[in-house]
Amino acid sequence: MRENAESFHLAVIMDGNGRWAKGRGLPRLMGHRAGVEALKRIVEACPRQGIDYLTVYAFSTENWRRPSQEVRGLMGLLGEYIDRELERLRENGVRIRVLGDLAPLAPALAAKIRQSVAATAANRRLTLSLALNYGGRQEILRAARALAARALAGEDPAAWREDDVAAALDTAGMPDPDLLIRTGGDLRVSNFLLWQIAYTEIWTTASFWPDFSEAELGEALLSFRGRQRRFGGV
Numbered sequence: 001m002r003e004n005a006e007s008f009h010l011a012v013i014m015d016g017n018g019r020w021a022k023g024r025g026l027p028r029l030m031g032h033r034a035g036v037e038a039l040k041r042i043v044e045a046c047p048r049q050g051i052d053y054l055t056v057y058a059f060s061t062e063n064w065r066r067p068s069q070e071v072r073g074l075m076g077l078l079g080e081y082i083d084r085e086l087e088r089l090r091e092n093g094v095r096i097r098v099l100g101d102l103a104p105l106a107p108a109l110a111a112k113i114r115q116s117v118a119a120t121a122a123n124r125r126l127t128l129s130l131a132l133n134y135g136g137r138q139e140i141l142r143a144a145r146a147l148a149a150r151a152l153a154g155e156d157p158a159a160w161r162e163d164d165v166a167a168a169l170d171t172a173g174m175p176d177p178d179l180l181i182r183t184g185g186d187l188r189v190s191n192f193l194l195w196q197i198a199y200t201e202i203w204t205t206a207s208f209w210p211d212f213s214e215a216e217l218g219e220a221l222l223s224f225r226g227r228q229r230r231f232g233g234v
């Protein structure tokens with residue numbers, strides 16, 4: 001589904017914060033803190049680079065397995081990010097969306113996130129989707145449950161199309177990502193946007209996320225523009 005066929009959607013797996021910190025003899029949380037600074041830079045760069053949708057993997061359903069101190073630290077950073085940046089995001093025309101299930105988050109943090117979504121709902125310059133407690137398989141499972149409920153209520157599943165599934169996902173109404181960037185050198189999708197990246201171009205870099213710059217984003221976009229997207233055709 002596309003709100004606007006001309007819009008550009010960038011998805012990012014922001015990997016390498018821990019290794020960035022380790023290389024400097026710093027605690028992992030300092031890497032995540034530097035990662036937030038990188039995120040701020042890229043959010044500012046997006047409108048300049050012609051990007052309308054930015055979707056970032058901030059916390060996966062698997063990240064709960066990390067030491068509780070790191071999980072607490074990441075949640076703290078998220079709250080801090082909203083407290084410090086919301087006004088600026090609002091002024092800059094950024095709409096915040098959330099992908100994932102906020103239910104397991106601390107109620108005060110979940111409320112703060114929901115408020116930031118509501119406060120920016122009318123903005124259109126850039127849609128910043130934060131994938132929080134997000135997993136692609138879990139998202140598809142939630143969509144399947146919602147569709148099953150509709151079938152039980154009498155709808156005929158035989159009449160459904162791919163768009164009906166897309167509309168039941170957390171990304172409802174957004175175009176699929178055009179480009180997926182993964183920093184940190186690994187070549188994996190890591191349960192991110194599984195349905196949505198069916199035809200997405202992928203670009204990876206060994207740079208750790210805190211080092212990712214607008215210049216490197218420009219390199220990725222240049223590489224993207226040089227590719228021919230055939231969507232299964234010839």
Ligand code: FPP
Pocket residue numbers: 014015016017018019020032033035036039057058059060063074077078079081130184209
């Ligand atoms: C991966 O690095 C990164 C994460 C698990 C979290 C990404 C989070 C941020 C950039 C900051 C928090 C986000 C917001 C929106 C405030 P890693 O720890 O897996 O790095 P490693 O692979 O080097 O260990």
